[in-house]
Every structure is written in structure tokens, then in C-alpha cells.
Amino acid sequence: MQADSFTDIHSHILPGADDGSGSMEQTLKMLLIAKQQRIKTIIATPHYVCGANNKQVARLLEIKEQVQKEAVKFDREFRIFLGNELYYSEDILEALNTGKALTLAGSRYALIEFPAGETYQTLYRGLGEFILAGYAPILAHVERYRCLKEEEERIEEIIKLGAYIQINSGSLLGGFLNREAAYHRKLVKKGLIHFIASDCHDTDYRPPQMEDTFKTVLKCIDNRLVNQIFLDNPAKILENKYI
Numbered sequence: 496m497q498a499d500s501f502t503d504i505h506s507h508i509l510p511g512a513d514d515g516s517g518s519m520e521q522t523l524k525m526l527l528i529a530k531q532q533r534i535k536t537i538i539a540t541p542h543y544v545c546g547a548n549n550k551q552v553a554r555l556l557e558i559k560e561q562v563q564k565e566a567v568k569f570d571r572e573f574r575i576f577l578g579n580e581l582y583y584s585e586d587i588l589e590a591l592n593t594g595k596a597l598t599l600a601g602s603r604y605a606l607i608e609f610p611a612g613e614t615y616q617t618l619y620r621g622l623g624e625f626i627l628a629g630y631a632p633i634l635a636h637v638e639r640y641r642c643l644k645e646e647e648e649r650i651e652e653i654i655k656l657g658a659y660i661q662i663n664s665g666s667l668l669g670g671f672l673n674r675e676a677a678y679h680r681k682l683v684k685k686g687l688i689h690f691i692a693s694d695c696h697d698t699d700y701r702p703p704q705m706e707d708t709f710k711t712v713l714k715c716i717d718n719r720l721v722n723q724i725f726l727d728n729p730a731k732i733l734e735n736k737y738i
Contacts, residue, residue: 498533498709498722498725498726499533500533500534500535500536500572501532501533501534501535501536501705501706501709501725501726501729502534502535502536502537502538502726502729502730502732502733503529503534503536503537503538503692503693503695503703503705504538504540504578504599504606504633504661504690504692504729504732505538505540505580505606505635505636505661505663505690505692505693505694506537506538506539506540506692506693506694506695506703507539507540507541507542507580507694507695507696508522508525508526508529508537508539508562508575508695508703509522509539509541509555509558509559509562510522510558510562511558512539512541512550512555512558513541513542513550514542514696515541515695515696515697516696516697519561519562519565521697521698522562522565523565524698525695525697525698525702525703526562526565526566526569526573526703527569528698528702528703528704529695529703529705530569530570530573531706532703532704532705532706532707533705533706534693534703534705534706535570535572535573535574536573536574536576536729536733537566537573537574537575537576537703538576538577538578538599538600538732539555539559539562539575539576539577539578540578540579540580540599540606541555541579541580542579542580542582542608543579543580543581543582543587543590543595543596543597544582544584545582545584545586545587545590546584546586549595549596551595552594552595552597555577555597556577559575559576559577562575563575576599576600576601576733577597577600578597578598578599578600578606579596579597579598579606580606580607580608580635581596581605581606581607581608582608582609583607583608583609583613583617583621587607588624588625588628591605591628591630592628598630599633599732600732600733601735602631602732602733602734602735603629603630603631603735604630604631604632604633604659604732604735605625605630605631605632605633606633606635606661607621607622607625607632607633607634607635608635608636609621609634609640611639611640611641612641612642613640613642614642615642615643615646615649618634618640618642618643618653619649619652619653619656622634622653622656622658623656625658626656626657626658631657631658631659631737632657632658632659633658633659633660633661633689633690634653634658634659634660634661635661635694636661636662636663636666636694637650637660637661637662637682637688638662638663638666638675638679645678647682647685647687650682650687651687654687659689659690659728659738660687660688660689660690661688661689661690661691661692662679662682662683662688662690662691662692663691663692663693663694663701664691664692664693664694664704664705664707664708665693665694665701665704665708666679667679667680667683667691667708667711667712668704668707668708668711680711680712680715680716683712683716683720683724684715684716684717684720686720688724689724689728689738690724690728690729691705691708691712691724691725693705705725709721709725712724
């Protein structure tokens with residue numbers, strides 16, 4: 496199985512927008528790596544934290560357009576979309592409903608982050624609030640939450656609730672002796688992961704990474720499921736269709 500290109504739904508590639516890329520120079524280096532990893536569509540998801548000094552949407556759009564102009568110099572098919580990674584709080588839904596914070600590429604899909612030590616009850620309730628409000632919440636980097644580690648039944652409950660699960664591409668890399676990576680691949684194999692995304696912040700510690708993970712996953716997971724996660728599901732976001 497081969498994929499012509501990938502969509503990265505979780506990235507911090509906009510220069511100066513958050514704790515990701517610090518300059519256009521670094522963004523260009525990240526775009527080059529993305530091209531080498533056959534990523535051609537990127538949803539930029541700068542952090543949005545209620546009460547923090549977030550970049551306003553109008554400014555983010557300006558930065559996004561600047562990056563888009565540079566991206567097509569690498570590849571004419573490069574597409575950059577805008578969204579936010581939403582840090583959960585009691586006020587986050589209001590920020591989303593009033594347009595201060597953004598869904599992914601103007602769709603009903605919203606990328607939600609919780610504190611790593613958050614309780615399962617709060618995580619479950621918070622995702623449920625988004626669903627009741629008409630959004631399709633995606634739980635960002637599922638591997639980080641202590642309340643979900645080795646708790647596959649809880650992940651299943653979240654999926655039954657109506658939420659979707661994203662895992663970082665780098666968390667799936669590693670040999671058989673890497674217990675965490677092996678467990679994360681097991682989650683994919685069991686159908687508990689809907690999206691694999693880079694969550695890229697830089698060129699070294701957390702670069703745009705997709706093809707390496709694709710090749711790793713393809714060795715141990717059914718082709719149909721791999722196709723769904725890497726190709727079909729991201730396309731549903733851009734089409735604003737339910738999975």
C-alpha cells in the first residue's frame with residue numbers, strides 16, 4: 496500500500512503563534528521536513544487557552560496566509576488550513592461559539608487538550624459538553640493522559656460517547672523493545688485511534704513526521720485500517736463530514 500500524500504491535522508507550524516515555530520525561518524525548515532515526509536496538507540493548530548494572551552483570529556489568518564505563500568514554493572499542492580488546539584476549561588465553549596477560538600479548518604471538528612493529570616470524569620464530561628453543543632471533539636494526544644494509560648475500556652467509552660481520538664505520530668515509533676510504542680501501536684490495531692498527527696513544534700524534538708510512522712504502522716496493521724486513519728478520516732475533516 497502507498498499513499499500519495501498525508502494530511503497533518505495537529506501542528507504548531509505558524510511562526511510566533513504559540514510555543515511552536517518561533518520564526519518564519521524555522522517554519523520554512525519545518526515545511527521542508529513536511530515535504531520530505533509527504534505531508535501536503537497541514538492544519539495549523541496554535542494553542543488557545545482561555546484567559547491567556549492568545550493571538551486573535553484575524554492575526555492568525557494573516558500569518559497562515561504568509562505561510563501558505565511560502566509553502567507553495569516547496570510544492571504547488573501544499574495547503575495550509577487554520578484551527579486551534581483548545582485547552583479545556585469552563586469557558587472554552589463560549590470562546591468557540593463566539594469565534595474567538597477555532598474549530599479545525601472551519602469544520603465541526605474541534606481539537607481538545609486537557610491537562611495530563613486530569614481526572615477521567617472531567618475528561619469524559621468535557622468532551623460530552625462539546626458533543627451536546629454540536630461539535631465533533633477530537634481528544635488530542637491520547638497517550639499523554641494518565642487516567643487513560645492501560646485503560647482501553649475508558650478509551651472505548653469516550654469513542655461511544657461520540658468523541659474521536661488522536662495520537663502523536665512520534666509515539667508510534669520504536670522497536671519491539673519500546674514498550675510504550677508497542678502499546679500505542681496496539682491501540683491503533685484495535686481501532687481505538689481515529690487520527691495520527693505530528694503535533695509538530697520544531698525541527699528536532701518534535702518535527703513534522705508522518706511517512707516514517709506510516710511505514711511503521713503498515714508493517715503490523717491491516718491496510719484498510721491504515722488507509723482509514725491516514726487518508727479517509729483527515730479528508731472527512733476537510734469535507735466537514737462525520738466519520
